Amino acid sequence: MNAEYLEQLVKGTMKSITTGDIGAARLSPQKQQQFVRTVSQATMILDEARRLDMSSHTRDIDRIGFASRILRGAEEGQEPEEKSKPDINTNTLESQEVIAVAGITDSTLEDNIEQENFENTLIDLIADRVGIDLEELFLLGDKDSSDPLLSKIDGWLKKAANRITGEDFDPTDVESMFDSMLQGIPKKYLRNRSEWRFYVHWDIEDEYRNVLRARGTGLGDTAQTTADRLAYKGIQVADSSSMPSGTAFLVPSSNLVYGIYRDIRIEPDRQAKKRLTDFVTTLRVDAHFEDENAAIVAEGYTG
Structure with missing residues (x-):
């Protein structure tokens, strides 16, 4: 198969999955949905977080509530003061x-190229890796970072309003860290623990399994022999490869909000001499909390 014919096939494939836009290539609406779905499915945290569709480059996340008592004693014929x-x-x-x-x-x-679903394979391959990278960006983003990707935004770990270190708990005791995190969250947010998650580095999740195993109970056997997700005081413990070592993150998954501006672009750049085609994907993203006060980060666990 010569390079010219191969390039024609690449362009044909791109035509089937994109719409032209001033020399660029925007994913068609159906393929955009496929791309975004694959992004979230590629990572556990993004799959549990809340995605907002962005029709422009900015979008507000509004919250409203009463911080204190609104009921008062009523007196007939009198208007409350x-x-x-x-x-x-x-x-x-x-x-x-x-x-x-x-x-x-x-x-x-x-x-x-001879497979009918090549365009889907192409999108899935790119979106799967994009999802992993976006999870890292949304968690670790820091505008002060020297990393060219992480410096684009401030991520969830930096924006969380509550933070503790190894001085606030026993850095060798995973349950001590979990307890200190629960103590550091304003209690009004802990009404429904089923919505909350301890997102941790793999080593922390594994250490917690070892703690349960050492107790010699049925739960310890399950922790040792299955991959079922664990829980601590009613809150699920989930490991993520994107979490930094020694760090844990306690938050309701629905409080994690991210947006993808829907104008996703994929452009092929043929390099015949190298016998490859670069597919250049660009998108616009950001992450925030609905309420940053309902989140806490623990750093300094050593195990």
């Missing part, structure tokens, strides 16, 4: 552009 006003707060998603360049060799294209 005080009126309650709700607290209204807004966080804003401000999308920043990120880029991925995926080089696919001619042999890979030749192996797949």
